[in-house]
Amino acid sequence: MYSAEFSTGVSADAAADVDIDFRSLPKVSLHDHLDGGLRPATIIELAADVGHELPSTDPVALDQWFRESADSGSLVRYLETFEHTVAVMQTKEALFRVAKEFVEDLADDGVVYGEVRWAPEQHLSRGLTLDEAVEAVQAGLDAGVEAVAATGRPIQVGQLITAMRHADRGQEIAELALRHRDKGAVGFDIAGAEDGFPPSRFKDAFTYLAEHQFPVTIHAGEAAGVDSIVDALVSGRALRLGHGVRIAEDIQVDFAPAGDAGGEQQSPEAPGSGEGLAMVTLGRVAAWVRDRGIPLECSPSSNLQTGATAPFGEGIENHPFDLLYQTGFKVTINVDNRLMSGVTLSDEYELLVEVFDYDLDDLLEITLNAAEAAFLPLEEREALVEYITEGFQGRA
Ligand SMILES: [Zn+2]
Structure with missing residues (x-):
């Protein structure tokens, strides 16, 4: 087991001290649902x-x-x-348009690399085949990238092919994803009801994907707890965890008694104090996730809305994001569903800066976590890291 001191300084009005143009920061979006990001019009x-x-x-x-x-x-x-x-989103034309606008909206928000996830099996009601649906989305993504590039903003986007947990098409969707690898599909995911539909239901599909060296991320630690995360890692061989915030249930935080270890616990009104030290102890699973550097696709606003962070208390200030960040987890910031949550990735960055008093160095570190976790070859991830690091220079 591992213990460390953890600063619990939470700021209520730190944003007053910072003047960051969040939209202009080059960002990476790893957890962004195609059917959750449409424009109302x-x-x-x-x-x-x-x-x-x-x-x-x-x-x-x-x-x-x-x-x-x-x-x-x-x-x-x-x-x-x-x-x-x-x-x-049941026709080629509709999928094309939604995918194209998705890319344009990401680029408008300063995203330079995005992975868009969606479940092709949900888009067949008007006669499309799975392959036709994937091709239509890819054509839309390509058109979006081209349109954005024409305005001088480079962006790269890949598809995460998702299977629905409550359905039984895991193997079929895994094979679909492999058919489209090197043609836009960069990874596989399962989504939908986490509780009651564990990754082990799709064990054979995950084995098949592993045998073909195809990357997997799995929604886990959102609607279910540590057992679900373990199953995602073991049955699913997940390289990343979708949200994963309930890994914090395997972390024990003990506040130092008043007058000990640097003084009394600070009130939320003390901005940027960095005080209020606590002892943090990681359980076996949390230590594994942290020590192996398994990235967490946290989505602050969505996590609050779906109740994923309810075990830790009400309100964004009780989101375990900061605990995870400060104890060395590879946290990333995501939107999940921009339309439903009414947020952009820049909004989520700003929210965390306001609540946890992050500065530009923190945001760079968290953004690089995402760049390094991208389902891209090493050389491309290194280039992305370099591009983002340069882009963060002088942005405060
Ligand atoms: Zn999601």
Whole structure:
């Protein structure tokens, strides 16, 4: 077991001290769902094309509806949001458009490398085959990259082919992903109900992917705890963990008694104090994840909305992101679903700066965690690290 001192200084108004142009920072987006990032106006137009009924046909009201549903605390309402986005993404034209706009929106937000995940099996209701769906998304991504490059902003985007946990198409989707490797597919993921649908259900598919050296990330440690993370690592051979925030359940934090080890625990009002030392002890699983450098695709706002961080207390200040960062985990910042959470990646950076008093050096370290975790060959990751490091120079 491992113990270390951990600073619990949390700032309520640190943003006042910092003036960072978050959008201009070159960023990496590793956990971003295609069906969770549509523009409201696009949903309305696509819905009209296929005769799908929406809760509103006004872009502002529809945007609001998505956010309120995601924020409602009701899983039923949260899931209903995806029924609408998925319903309008059932043709080649729609998939192309959504994928193209996805890239444009990432580039507008300063993302220079993105991985977009989606489940092709959910896009077959109007007759597309799995391969046609993947090709349509790839064509849209390519068109987006080309359009963005024409404006002088380089961006690279790869597909993470997702299988739905509650379904039984794991092997089929794994084979689909392999058919499209070197043509845009860079990794495999499973998504949907984590609790009750463990990675071991797809054990054979994960073995097949491992035998073909194809990278895997798995949603784990979001709706279920440490056992789910272990299964993702063992059955799934996951190289990254989707969210993974509940790894913090395997970390014990003991606050030093008042007057000991540097004084009393600081109140949240003490900005950037870095005081309030605590002893941190990692359990076996947490130590494995930390020591092996397994990246965590944390998504602060989404984690709050889905209840992933509820075991640690209410509010963003109780998100274990900072505990994980300070104890040496490879944390990364992500959006999960930009439409539902009403956020951009820049917003999530700003949120963490406000809550945890991060400076530009922290943001660079966290961004490089993501660059190093990208499902890219080593040379390309090194080039990405260099590009981002240069891009962070003089941005404060
Ligand atoms: Zn996700």
